[in-house]
Amino acid sequence: MMNMHExxxxxxxxxxxxxxxxxxxxxxxxxxxxxxNYLNINLDEEEKREYKQALDWxxxxxxxxxxxxxxxxxxxxxxxxxxxxxxxxxxxxxxAE
Amino acid sequence: xxxxxxxxxxxxxRYYRLHLWSEAPIRAPIKPESFRDNYFTWYxxxxxxxxxxxxxxxxxxxxxxxxxxxxxxxECQHAIAALILRGVIxxxxxxxxxxxxxxxxxxxxxxxxxxPYHFIPTTELLSHEPREAIFFHREPTQATHFIQxxxxxxxxxxxxxxxxxxxxxxxxxxxxxxxxxxxQLEQALVEGKVAVEQARLEPLKQxxxxxxxxxxxxxxxxTLGPHEEGGFKNPYSPTNEAYNTxxxxxxxxxxxxxxxxxxxxxxxxxxxxSEDSRRTHQHVIExxxxxxxxxxxxxxxxxxxxxANTWWGGGAIFAMDGKGNIVASNYQKPHEFHHTSLxxxxxxxxAGMIDVSNGVIVAVTNRSGHYAPSQEQIxxxxxxxxxxxxxxxxxxxxxxxxYSNAGHVMAPVPHGAFISQNDFDTKQSANPxxxxxIPKDWMNQ
Numbered sequence: 001m002m003n004m005h006e007x008x009x010x011x012x013x014x015x016x017x018x019x020x021x022x023x024x025x026x027x028x029x030x031x032x033x034x035x036x037n038y039l040n041i042n043l044d045e046e047e048k049r050e051y052k053q054a055l056d057w058x059x060x061x062x063x064x065x066x067x068x069x070x071x072x073x074x075x076x077x078x079x080x081x082x083x084x085x086x087x088x089x090x091x092x093x094x095x096a097e
Numbered sequence: 098x099x100x101x102x103x104x105x106x107x108x109x110x111r112y113y114r115l116h117l118w119s120e121a122p123i124r125a126p127i128k129p130e131s132f133r134d135n136y137f138t139w140y141x142x143x144x145x146x147x148x149x150x151x152x153x154x155x156x157x158x159x160x161x162x163x164x165x166x167x168x169x170x171x172e173c174q175h176a177i178a179a180l181i182l183r184g185v186i187x188x189x190x191x192x193x194x195x196x197x198x199x200x201x202x203x204x205x206x207x208x209x210x211x212x213p214y215h216f217i218p219t220t221e222l223l224s225h226e227p228r229e230a231i232f233f234h235r236e237p238t239q240a241t242h243f244i245q246x247x248x249x250x251x252x253x254x255x256x257x258x259x260x261x262x263x264x265x266x267x268x269x270x271x272x273x274x275x276x277x278x279x280x281q282l283e284q285a286l287v288e289g290k291v292a293v294e295q296a297r298l299e300p301l302k303q304x305x306x307x308x309x310x311x312x313x314x315x316x317x318x319x320t321l322g323p324h325e326e327g328g329f330k331n332p333y334s335p336t337n338e339a340y341n342t343x344x345x346x347x348x349x350x351x352x353x354x355x356x357x358x359x360x361x362x363x364x365x366x367x368x369x370x371s372e373d374s375r376r377t378h379q380h381v382i383e384x385x386x387x388x389x390x391x392x393x394x395x396x397x398x399x400x401x402x403x404x405a406n407t408w409w410g411g412g413a414i415f416a417m418d419g420k421g422n423i424v425a426s427n428y429q430k431p432h433e434f435h436h437t438s439l440x441x442x443x444x445x446x447x448a449g450m451i452d453v454s455n456g457v458i459v460a461v462t463n464r465s466g467h468y469a470p471s472q473e474q475i476x477x478x479x480x481x482x483x484x485x486x487x488x489x490x491x492x493x494x495x496x497x498x499x500y501s502n503a504g505h506v507m508a509p510v511p512h513g514a515f516i517s518q519n520d521f522d523t524k525q526s527a528n529p530x531x532x533x534x535i536p537k538d539w540m541n542q
Contacts, residue, residue: 011363011364014361014362014431014432015362015431015432016431018431018432018466019408019409019431021464021465021466022407022409022410022411022450022464023409024506031409031410032408034408034409034410035408037408038406038407038408039408041406042406042430069361070348070361070466071346071347071348071349071466072346072466072469073466
């Protein structure tokens with residue numbers, strides 16, 4: 001599944017992208033409102049750091065083929081970028097910065 | 098077309114016959130439980146003399162959908178190992194071929210206040226009834242400690258190394274230094290090549306294997322029994338379980354194996370909960386129907402997903418196996434706990450999200466990245482629920498959504514209407530603007 005960027009891809013990226021299996025409309029803000037609570041409950045500090053790294057990496061690599069990370073995602077790269085942007089915006093991962 | 102018999106050899110010179118799920122069952126396969134875990138199974142598969150293209154061909158042969166042709170040899174071996182563990186592929190040791198009757202004796206080591214042990218190649222364990230053996234492939238430090246506490250004499254160490262030297266190509270004999278012998282023994286333990294077993298080795302069971310009507314290479318094709326002759330009607334088929342099942346997507350195979358460097362969720366591993374462990378697992382709930390409600394099978398409490406722990410909503414994850422066992426969890430965590438956790442990585446007859454309020458099913462979807470099941474498979478779960486006593490009128494009200502079989506995102510529709518709406522995809526195609534379009538091959542990679 002991976003491509004030539006494999007060694008550079010942060011480990012948290014596939015976990016974040018996994019949510020796409022459950023997301024129809026990546027632009028629906030309503031969907032992301034439960035995200036901060038979910039992340040607080042389920043992620044330890046190390047995992048939060050990995051997620052932040054993944055979102056930072058995605059921001060710097062918008063041309064990366066995100067579909068190559070997981071099978072059957074079937075979202076366009078533009079849709080995935082919107083998803084990642086919303087994820088970053090609505091999560092509380094960067095709130096302390 | 099008549100299925101070709103697949104006979105393969107391992108690197109120790111032993112021959113095996115692969116017996117596929119769709120063939121008629123016969124006695125005396127190596128028991129799936131003898132393979133113990135994913136790593137051991139993969140190790141066994143990796144020692145079989147089969148080319149990369151051969152594994153791809155076999156995967157094509159046993160899969161409903163063609164495998165990803167870009168699978169590496171390692172990924173193919175993992176996929177085959179998973180199929181062995183699930184019983185889709187069974188193995189018969191053909192003792193009349195290769196090194197028949199050449200069982201090596203493995204010297205026993207007497208330890209104070211305990212049973213004698215011996216070191217044995219892990220693949221040798223397949224020839225015996227499943228029993229407890231100690232594996233160290235996940236515990237390298239313990240392997241070292243174990244050997245240290247044995248305090249092996251030079252003679253014992255030499256005897257062990259000699260016994261293992263042939264199958265494992267270890268350096269042995271007077272020229273091998275003690276430290277070399279210890280290091281290579283530790284390495285063999287850590288790599289999963291060797292296990293430690295209580296030295297109560299029973300004679301190799303040859304009964305069923307030896308009496309099978311197998312004819313060595315002659316003009317007559319090799320056979321394991323009359324069912325392999327022309328005209329035999331297989332009473333079983335891949336759908337001999339109560340429901341049609343689908344395996345997990347190949348991209349997730351090996352996700353529970355910490356030694357698989359290419360797993361999608363590295364460095365985490367997905368927890369697989371075995372059927373025996375479901376009852377006591379903190380996150381897993383076995384479901385049943387009582388008085389028309391969906392209940393926790395083990396305590397009778399109506400199931401409820403209002404506290405389900407996912408940010409995208411939709412309730413709990415659920416899965417049904419081929420026998421109709423329905424399992425759910427209000428917990429799901431990417432990289433660690435998924436639909437595959439509920440079925441221990443096995444095939445699913447249905448999978449998705451289920452929204453339940455105090456035992457009343459509100460909504461069901463087929464959203465599962467691991468299984469990507471069809472809507473027909475979700476319908477199978479409705480059939481099972483009805484069999485268990487849930488009223489049809491109640492089931493008909495359950496809202497269904499997810500993906501249609503044509504790959505469209507499906508607007509919620511009551512189950513009753515869904516069932517009577519056989520041309521659902523056609524209707525959606527007539528009004529594509531109403532739905533987000535997803536390519537029709539979304540389930541086929």
